[in-house]
Amino acid sequence: MxxxxxxxxxxxxxxxxxxxxxxxxxxxxxxxxxxxxxxxxxxxxxxxxxxxxxxxxxxxxxxxxxxxxxxxxxxxxxxxxxxxxxxxxxxxxxxxxxxxxxxxxxxxxxxxxxxxxxxxxxxxxxxxxxxxxxxxxxxxxxxxxxxxxxxxxxxxxxxxxxxxxxxxxxxxxxxxxxxxxxxxxxxxxxxxxxxxxxxxxxxxxxxxxxxxxxxxxxxxxxxxxxxxxxxxxxxxxxxxxxKPAGKTEINEFKHIYKAMMLGLSDYVSKNNFPGVIIGLSGGMDSALTAVAAVDALGSERVKLVLMPSRFTSKESIEDAEEIAKNLGVKLDRIDIEDLMECYENNLKPIYGKAKKNVAEENLQARIRGNLLMAMSNKFGHLLLSTGNKSEIAAGYCTLYGDMCGGYSLIKDLYKTRVYDIAKWRNKNKPSGSKNDSGNLIPQRVFDKAPSAELRDNQKDVDTLPEYEILDEILYNMIELDKSEQEVIALGYNVETVKYVERLLYNSEFKRRQACIGVKISSKPFGRDRRYPITNKFLEY
Missing domain, CATH: 3.60.110.10 (Carbon-nitrogen hydrolase)
Incomplete structure (x- = not known):
């Protein structure tokens, strides 16, 4: 038979x-x-x-x-x-x-x-x-x-x-x-x-x-x-x-990357989008998203946009330009300085003498989100959100700003894993890729400290623990469902664990409004992990 x-x-x-x-x-x-x-x-x-x-x-x-x-x-x-x-x-x-x-x-x-x-x-x-x-x-x-x-x-x-x-x-x-x-x-x-x-x-x-x-x-x-x-x-x-056969060896990074490619390719084609649009900052998250999008769809179906402000470093602009060149994609540029000043001037009578804070920083992200959504609306391209799981878990993201988008390739990848996957892709060409090149992401993007660049000399570690520590704590709390005390017992700093847990619980309202993205872990945010927004449990 x-x-x-x-x-x-x-x-x-x-x-x-x-x-x-x-x-x-x-x-x-x-x-x-x-x-x-x-x-x-x-x-x-x-x-x-x-x-x-x-x-x-x-x-x-x-x-x-x-x-x-x-x-x-x-x-x-x-x-x-x-x-x-x-x-x-x-x-x-x-x-x-x-x-x-x-x-x-x-x-x-x-x-x-x-x-x-x-x-x-x-x-x-x-x-x-x-x-x-x-x-x-x-x-x-x-x-x-x-x-x-x-x-x-x-x-x-x-x-x-x-x-x-x-x-x-x-x-x-x-x-x-x-x-x-x-x-x-x-x-x-x-x-x-x-x-x-x-x-x-x-x-x-x-x-x-x-x-x-x-x-x-x-x-x-x-x-x-x-x-x-x-x-x-x-x-x-x-x-x-x-007779007994050999065991199949699985390359985890390769399979994750292939899942990203297939997820995006089918979502775009089956929902009749002509292509995708990505805000390219010169940082790692948008870089990996852009590379995977070109691998999945081809350069002709990907639009890249750089939107620098007064806080965007020269290095980030150069890195974004090099990534776009490596991918064979035209990089559109919109400087947002005039828009920032317009918003600030119009808000000044309302803000009064209130000190500058995160509101001014988030305003930049929301300007960029508006511009990207306008282009998506005009040309029909699907906007890809570029936030990673570490940021989304900690609420280190801006509603109606960098969270804008209809799909995400990396929302279920912790920041450290984003770097791992990017390193793998720089050295390997996945089967089915529409891009024959390697080393697409410049080494400087790997080397420089992660920054949202929303204020002078800003670094992610100003607000968050080092990603190596943050990701381990989040993994234990999310994928392994460990309690605060169980995570502390693993040897992590008590105050750091309490801080991360507070960030995780307090940002649930943001995640409810986030776009969907490729499921990679056993506990992506969404149907696999359902927590209430209104939740006083941390007080006990």
Missing amino acids: KITLCQLNFTVGDFKTNTQKILDYYQENSGSDLVVFPELCVSGYPPEDMVSRPEFVQVSLEYTNKIIEETKNQNADILINTPWIEDGATYNAALIISKGKIVHKQYKYDLPNYGVFDEKRVFKAGPKPKPFMYRGRKIGMLICEDTWNKEAAAGLKGAEFILSVNASPFERTKHDKRMFIATQAVEAAGCPVFYTNQICGHDDLVFDGGSFVMAKNARVFFQMKFFEEDTETFDVEEVLKA
Whole structure:
């Protein structure tokens, strides 16, 4: 028996394109016995509350019937996944179709309801999976989260192999987690697993593919590509008698960067933006954002704008100019000094004798935000926000200023990780890049102290702890959910920890208004970490 796994890019609600892609790849692999597609390939995943709309499910069923009709005279069978209605309830259903008939139908058993997942909101859970007969063989099937459920996998004991269909989003440690759960499933069921995943960017989620076959000995028989469409055909007999294979080595920085590229490319193309616009300051955050944008979209679809003020250093202007030159992108320049004076003069009667403070600093950021949004509005380009996770966590960012934008590539990257990724990109060219060059970011950008340059001689460390310390404290508080006392017990300065925690809690209102961005960690701000804005807990 030959099984083909199809790791493809689907779009939520684009039934026509999704269905045509399914049929095209089915035809290309019609020499197989079974052609397998990822979770909810017909409707696209995740459909979220669209599933609650009867017409959405109805159209999905219509295109499912089209697939059944188009494959009825073929020898190869096909496994697809779609929303399905039965007795008034909506299920996440996997269907094996053979010669125009559904020979096996299975509903998702374990509906995830955590982090970015809320499938219990729109689907009804199916019964616990059981082995079933298919082409004279006893096999099993698991739909995404079912694979993570040891009890569900154990219920398939006695099957010759398991088909696992998935829409599993990327995060930086996800591959290791998948290997762990696949090993758990193989050991619980006592048979190989054929695991297929989709690849695509969908809003803040990126699906990285990385489909694989794990043999009965719990070693990977074959690893498919990451962040690219891919198909592979496997002979079941060869998998059943497989010998141990080597472990797949993952370059974390490469995978993070590829996730940034895919997330941006799909967000821009699937939402019909002509390109992106970025405020280029000469600092590291906007530099990495610009480089990744050109890698993902090409230089012709990226606009860069420098907006210096009286506080912008000569070095920052030179660095921004060099980055733009390296990327082959024209750098537009708007000096904001006149605008600053205009605002200050108009506010003077209201401010009176009040001392200058952060309001004057933030005014510059808001002038820049307004200019960038005006250009976005005029030309239709998507404005990319360039704040990193350290700044967003600490509230070291300006609402309606540098937080302006519709998408972010680095909002889930701590500042120290931004430098790590930038160093990696300077030395490496990722596959699929539309830019052949390396060393795109000047060394001076790495060497100079981070600064918002909103006042004379300003440095980030004037307000924040050193980023090496800040990021470690934030990681413990956010990703690891450690309390103030637990973080202090790790050896950090008591006052520093208290200060960082206060910044983190007090800036929740800003994060609620921030744009979406690529999910990289297990705890990005948003659906994975939900804290109230009005919160007195710190007083206890």
